Every structure is written in C-alpha cells, then in structure tokens.
Amino acid sequence: MKYCTDNEGTVYRGRDHDAPDKDEAAHIQICPVCGQEMDMRDLGIALHHATPDHEPLPAVN
Secondary structure (H helix, E strand, O other), X not given: OEEOOOOHXXXXXXXXXXXXXXXXXXXXEEOOOOOOEEEOOEXXXXXXXXXXXXXXXXXXX
16 A cells, blocks of 8 residues: 655655565564554655654555
C-alpha cells in the first residue's frame, strides 16, 4: 500500500548498491507511535514517522 505525504523527501527512494536485493518485507517496519507500516526506503515516509506527535498517513489507491 502506498501512502501520501507532503514531504519533499518522498521522491527519494534508497537503494543498497553493494549487496543483493533484500526481501520486500525486510524494508517494512511498524511505527511505534501510530502503528502504521512504513517502507523505510521512502525518505519522506521515514521522516514523517520520525516526528514524535504524528498521525498515520492517508492511503493512496
């Protein structure tokens, strides 16, 4: 599922250039604040969930 954020970092997705691709599930973590799954490769989503008092992001179809 994709989430919408107004953060500029959303367009930047990280890649591991040295190691082979990891399983998709290895990049997903659960936010301890709001409980939403987050893709740690998406900088905008990671920065949104790094703020202490935030709401879950709305889902995008």
